[in-house]
Amino acid sequence: LQVLTVVLPPAYLLATLLHGIAFREPQNRVAERLRQVATATTLILHLAWFGVLNERFQAFPIVDTATSASAVVLTTLLLQTALARWMKNPGSGGVVLALLFVGQLFASSIADLRALPRESGTTVFGIVHVLTSVLAVSALVVSGVHGVLYLTLLRQMRLRHFGALFAGLPDLSVLARLTRASALAGFLGLTIGINVGIWLAHRDHQAGFAYRDAEVVLSIGIWLHFGAIAFSRWIRGFNARRASIAATAGLVV
16 A cells, blocks of 8 residues: 555656657657556556555545545546547647646645545445546546646637647647536536435435535536536537636636
8 A cells, every 4th residue: 555655646747757758749659658558557556546445444445635636636537538538639638647646646645554444334325426526526627627728729829839739739629629528527427426415415314404505506506617618519609718718717716
């Protein structure tokens, strides 16, 4: 457990650097292959870390701030990798992985390496609620990053700067699709997560639960935020640029 906790941040850093090399040299097949191997290895190491935690805790492993932050990092990597394969363009991966390196460094720094067994009252529905909430945070990161990249690339084009950034990033239409697709993942995740959470609160007769609670209102607000971005193509006046601005604002908030 200690080895995996220490190794994970450098693994994310190495994957980030190799993404950067592949970004600068898109025709370099060796760099591209190394990028793929590093990403796959990082993913395997991270899954192994949660596997060890699950065995040590003898319970669902997302239990505190460190494991929650690390779960967001892992889910973000999975979401970004899936979208990159779907779009057949990993150009934005280096930016996302740089953020994930910082997130995992934070998680590893505060992780409880004792990982003692603990009682867990988490049910299957509770696990679904947690995992869909983690997916929502990951979607917020991925959609926000691609929103920032869309606005950056748009500005570069308006200034007629056609350098390495223009050559390596996906074009504007692809960035817009990535922003919408990741927002759709968050929208679907929160659709499940919010309803499961509210159902659990009613089932367990949670004291003081009310629909006006800040947590409930904020969750519904983020759900609407995701929905607006995901379906922006069909909303009059809400073009890709405005959707990207909304995604960027969501990431900042």
